Amino acid sequence: xxxxxxxxxxxxxxxxxxxxxxxxxxxxxxxxxxxxxxxxxxxxxxxxxxxxxxxxxxxxxxxxxxxxxxxxxxxxxxxxxxxxxxxxxxxxxxxxxxxxxxxxxxxxxxxxxxxxxxxxxxxxxxxxxxxxxxxxxxxxxxxxxxxxxxxxxxxxxxxxxxxxxxxxxxxxxxxxxxxxxxxxxxxxxxxxxxxxxxxxxxxxxxxxxxxxxxxxxxxxxxxxxxxxxxxxxxxxxxxxxxxxxxxxxxxxxxxxxxxxxxxxxxxxxxxxxxxxxxxxxxxxxxxxxxxxxxxxxxxxxxxxxxxxxxxxxxxxxxxxxxxxxxxxxxxxxxxxxxxxxxxxxxxxxxxxxxxxxxxxxxxxxxxxxxxxxxxxxxxxxxxxxxxxxxxxxxxxxxxxxxxxxx
Numbered sequence: 001x002x003x004x005x006x007x008x009x010x011x012x013x014x015x016x017x018x019x020x021x022x023x024x025x026x027x028x029x030x031x032x033x034x035x036x037x038x039x040x041x042x043x044x045x046x047x048x049x050x051x052x053x054x055x056x057x058x059x060x061x062x063x064x065x066x067x068x069x070x071x072x073x074x075x076x077x078x079x080x081x082x083x084x085x086x087x088x089x090x091x092x093x094x095x096x097x098x099x100x101x102x103x104x105x106x107x108x109x110x111x112x113x114x115x116x117x118x119x120x121x122x123x124x125x126x127x128x129x130x131x132x133x134x135x136x137x138x139x140x141x142x143x144x145x146x147x148x149x150x151x152x153x154x155x156x157x158x159x160x161x162x163x164x165x166x167x168x169x170x171x172x173x174x175x176x177x178x179x180x181x182x183x184x185x186x187x188x189x190x191x192x193x194x195x196x197x198x199x200x201x202x203x204x205x206x207x208x209x210x211x212x213x214x215x216x217x218x219x220x221x222x223x224x225x226x227x228x229x230x231x232x233x234x235x236x237x238x239x240x241x242x243x244x245x246x247x248x249x250x251x252x253x254x255x256x257x258x259x260x261x262x263x264x265x266x267x268x269x270x271x272x273x274x275x276x277x278x279x280x281x282x283x284x285x286x287x288x289x290x291x292x293x294x295x296x297x298x299x300x301x302x303x304x305x306x307x308x309x310x311x312x313x314x315x316x317x318x319x320x321x322x323x324x325x326x327x328x329x330x331x332x333x334x335x336x337x338x339x340x341x342x343x344x345x346x347x348x349x350x351x352x353x354x355x356x357x358x359x360x361x362x363x364x365x366x367x368x369x370x371x372x373x374x375x376x377x378x379x380x381x382x383x384x385x386x387x388x389x390x391x392x393x394x395x396x397x398x399x400x401x402x403x404x405x406x
Contacts, residue, residue: 027138033075116141169383263293323357
């Protein structure tokens, strides 16, 4: 039988006339209605619902835009209005709470009221379907705001991955001994509104099992950029999540794929070390990568036990000191001694140390006094597109102490 939508039930006639216009749809969840009815009776419950409706009408009708309110199944409501001005969900929530407060035996019940807003633009051809989708989305947002937001972010990330909507900013790693940029760390940025910042991008990828899909497109973008960027003697630090190591495509891309031609200039910087469950397997995997010319760095040493475990288990080529160790280093002799001792240990195992998060000349000079000449931080340059050189006045005037290097 052909699919059929009951238009009379799903789409109010007053809303049908607005098909094509930019609208807003609100879902108002009133979870304490049944309790009011059981405690105070049907009439009190009906009066409460009428008060909710009047409160919604009172707010929605202020700016003169077209609007509507409808009692939805159970005790909930939907409301809509033509987009115009700024009406926040909290404004509606405050009005509804004021209207229902006399009906609530327990003021804590007010915290269970939730209101969610979604954009609505009815399709000219199929207004019923677009209306139904908007109501469903608004209901999900009202019942599970965090889950709905994650679902929307995951959908946006899927679009970004499909459209390769990412680019890289590069931050130089400098050697104060040679007064030169010896490497660049590649830092991902999004180009799509709502999916631009790395914490959001990778946070959503981790929480929605999209780390592999994201990593694949990012590595292809890296290979594309490296193919037109003369590597010279500089290294390229590329962040790798432990979950990437479970992706068979990662092994193919590195051992015999898009990244292989650049292996000798790539340093994989292992992030989220606390997520590593089997260090032996990771060590074996990176041994195969080293045979191809890749190198390994562990970052944020000093931020927790996971860094020390990775240092002991993985034999890294580079060790990056956490910025918390570097912050105000010139004022903390104990941290200076700690970095000096870790630098000596790094030299014994053939690893190069790098101090992250250097933000002042005092921190730079204090790091130098510990014997580490390789540094990274805002004092030298912020991450930016391209491979920008560090200004001469960022380097110290005095020669840097000798720093063991691999």
